[in-house]
Amino acid sequence: MGDQKYLNNLGHSCAHLLAKAVKDLWPGTNNAIGPSIENGFYQDFDFGTVKINEADFPKIEEKMRRILPTWTHFTFNEVSLAEAKELFKENPYKIELAEEFAKGGKKLLTNDPGNFLDLCKMGHVENPAKEMQHFKLLSIAGAYWRGSEKNKMLTRIYGTCWPTKKELDHYIWQQEEAKKRDNRKLGKELELFTISEEVGPGLILWLPNGTIIREEVEKFGKKVEADYGYQRVVTPHITKEGLYIKSGHLPYYAADMFPPMEYEGQRYYVRPMNCPHMHMIYQFKTRSYKEFPIRYAEFGTVYRHEDSGTLLGLLRVRGHTTNDAHIYCSDDKQVIEELVSVLEMHEYYYKIFGIKDYYVELALPDFIKKKDKYFNNPPAWKKAIKLLREAAKISKIKVVEQEGNAAFYGPKFDFNIKSVIGREFGASTNQLDFGSGKRFNLTFADKNSKEKIVPYIIHRAPLGSLERFIGFLIEHYAGAFPIWLAPVQVKVLPITDRNLEYANKVFNELRVNELRVELDDRSETLQAKIRDAQMEKVPYMLIVGDKEEAADKVAVRTRGSADLGQASLEKITSEIKDKIANKVID
RNA sequence: GCCCUCUUAGCUUAGUGGUAAAGCAGCGGUAUCGUAAACCGCAAACGUCAGUUCGAUUCUGACAGAGGGCUCCA
Secondary structure, eight states: OOOHHHHHHHHHHHHHHHHHHHHHHHHTTTEEOOOEEETEEEEEOOTOOOOOOOOGGGHHHHHHHGGGGGOOOOOOEEEEEHHHHTTTTHHHHHHHHHHHHTTTTTEEEEEEEESSSOOOOOOOOOOOHHOOOEEEEEEEEEEEEGGGGTTTTEEEEEEEEEHHHHHHHHHHHHHHHHHTTTTHHHHHTTTOOOOOOTTOOOOOEEEEEHHHHHHHHHHHHHHHHHHTTTTOOOOSEEEEEHHHHHHHHHHHGGGGGGGOOOEETEEEOOOSOOOOHHHHTTTSSSSSSSGGGGGEEEEEEOOOOOOOOOOOOTTOOOOOOOOEEEEEEESSSHHHHHHHHHHHHHHHHHHHHHHHSSEEEEEETTTTTGGSSOOHHHHHHHHHHHHHHHHHHHOOEEEEETTTBBTBBBOOEEEEEEEETSEEEEEEEEEEEESHHHHOOOEEOOOSSSSEEEEEEEEEEETBHHHHHHHHHHHHTTOOOTTTSSSSSSEEEEEGGGHHHHHHHHHHHHHHOOOHHHHHHHHHHOHHHHHHHHTOOOOOEEOOHHHHHTTEEEEETTTSSSSEEOOHHHHHHOOOOOOOTOOOOO
């Protein structure tokens, strides 16, 4: 196994090989960038008017293999901007990059394996012919030049390259395995959710099994929030335009909102976020300093106009329900305490759900590149950032600071989790808002009966949205949910129809114990019943035949094991209830 | 939204310029079986709208939906 740096060099070198092969096959094609990425590399091309697709891969791969033996080593050179412009005069992408790097004071470097000169940042293998033999082209995609929708759409070819054939095969196998966990695939197979063309893309229809999981997660969230002193509220899904003018969302957020509707001469929006509604609840009455901090929580459903191409099962949708809450703080001390407690809550959730692969980002504003994106109040920003850093320090949570990702009204902690398929996405966001108090004129009476503006509001959603979170859980558990979440917790399997009466007795006993239990009373073979229960990933199977009936017992099988032998129903019931109560992950 | 690919029964797939095959699921029977698929039968589909054609599920186009991607820099 090579280390990551070596794998990066391998992928990056292979991108050059791909570029050379493509340029040989389609003269006139310009190659743009070709970096290594996790598990491989990509190379962007401008094919002009030529269209290629995955059917061309064998041809390209063959060409690569033909070129590879001639690449025994790379030769490097430093060039001047003028030289670079001459060398790459036919390639506008390279020229743009060269000019930019020269301006940024970076050295301009080129490499050449003998027959293919390229502008390059370095990082290659020493002997390509020898080291680069195990590659495979994976997919083709469109990608904007420099990632901006305003630029030209280039053609991106993804590939992977490994030191040995074994590692290449292993990677391909791993990808196949990952696909089996895809939330869309399992969502269908386990009957968790569906998306109807007639209802619309990105709008989730929760099936009975999925609804059980959703409601269990919701119930758990409500319990935790109750323990942390939150009060629950409920607000409507639409609102008049004026509220978003007041909040400041309209100019910053319009592109993400569904178009408004007219009603009784007023414009109404389907809400893309809950905050302004909650602030209206704050304003319901005169507030006293004694009430603080005020914590309002709501599972609030919002709708956002996500681009159609970005939708992804439960992971990216147009309607979702956030595990939202707003904490109104009257001073800095409360802000720190509440932030620390919110971070603690995250860790508790992640422990319960068994989520280990995550990191926390401290999203800061970028006043240089995106000046117009933020409330213009530098001292307030500075102070807010200080408070977040302080809270992170107390929590002993490692945060990665990232400029440019802040909300328009404040900096935030974003928790990013990684699905087994390798998709990384924001799981939760915790924002420190120093602007809305003033905008909404949220006031309270202080000790001296003086009216004050709420200085800080914490927006937090540790579970993110139920849609995305459950989408993540589906992939995380590969559909085998911990028993407290499993739609069906126990299945009773009678061996013959003779055993139906006893099976019913067992079934009813489990129901009385408030377990989610099903009785498979079909006239099927035991093997078939077991197979179906396994496919449904039911945690416990209780098998009852003549022997169990005679002994007044049940034969136990779990989804992860073979036959566990007989046990009394009381014993197994209490074992199951215990696992549910403790939210055990098996 | 943009680039490429795709759309056949509830699901997974086969196939054709003369309206289509199968497995699983479903329904009706038969079998009553000991830890991952019993047997027989029945019913059920070419995404939508145009165009080409004697004739289109098949070819072309548009639309809709789905899938792989879209600043990890030379």
